[in-house]
Amino acid sequence: MKKIIFITTIFTFLTMSCSNLNKKEKNDDSSKDNIVKNDSIKSSENMIEQKITPCIWVETTDAKEVIDYYLSIFKDGKMKEHHQYKNPPEAGGGNFETAIIEIAGMELSILAAGPFFKFNESVSFVINTKDQKETDYYWDALTANGGQEGSCGWCKDKYGLSWQIVPVEYFDLINSNNPKVREKALKNTLTQKKIILSELK
Known part of the structure; x- marks a missing residue:
């Protein structure tokens, strides 16, 4: 079950970056079923000039909480994108969220998908x-x-x-x-x- 949720979450997160290239598809009723809410100020024009973006998987499903936490520390930071998703029934259901923030000039992706992985000092x-x-x-x-x-x-x-x-x-x-x-x-x-x-x- 964890494997299915993991694969579905990763797939959705990776395809999120292509959303700006498929704006017409957002009006499709089938895509609306899986996306609960999108708060995004990101476009191809204001994307950061950063080839590699670190992604952190946090043990919560509330990305806004994570955003608020890091932006309270990095005062010059900003939220660039926030999405809420529903896992389909075949993936076990449940919600998860993604976000992109910019802190200290670095773009950071946040995957708030629950307690499946823990951080360690290797990164x-x-x-x-x-x-x-x-x-x-x-x-x-x-x-x-x-x-x-x-x-x-x-x-x-x-x-x-x-x-x-x-x-x-x-x-x-x-x-x-x-x-x-x-x-x-x-x-x-x-x-x-x-x-x-x-x-x-």
Whole structure:
């Protein structure tokens, strides 16, 4: 049963990106049966110039909740597309939602299709922060309300997605031509959760 739902969900999500090329088909009564609601401000004219778009499968069927959460953290973000779907009876029924948001200049696809898969640290998003203040902001925002602190600049948000919050100056320290600078930065990183630059210099 999970396999059928998974295949149906993936198929619907992939075909969603072609919706702008088939506007006439949206008036077909048969397609209306499976699509509950579409909130979309996306068109071929305003699509982001991004060849590869990460997609995250969250353990909820409420994509709007996920959108609101990430846009509360990334203040310059915006929702570009939101869709609600009904699984057909042969796929077990039930609803799921998809969305596309833009955060920090990156387009991110959201698949809110229920608790079938969990995140792990094998995939993480790196936020390159400009200074300690911005590092503190993202760290605090992502670890609050159910998030989790990790080690060496790693943390998880409330959905379990892993993030690395890294000041750009950190890379200068660990790649310094001075071996003493490199060694101190790397050694002290191992003792930290959130990256604190002043302790690495």
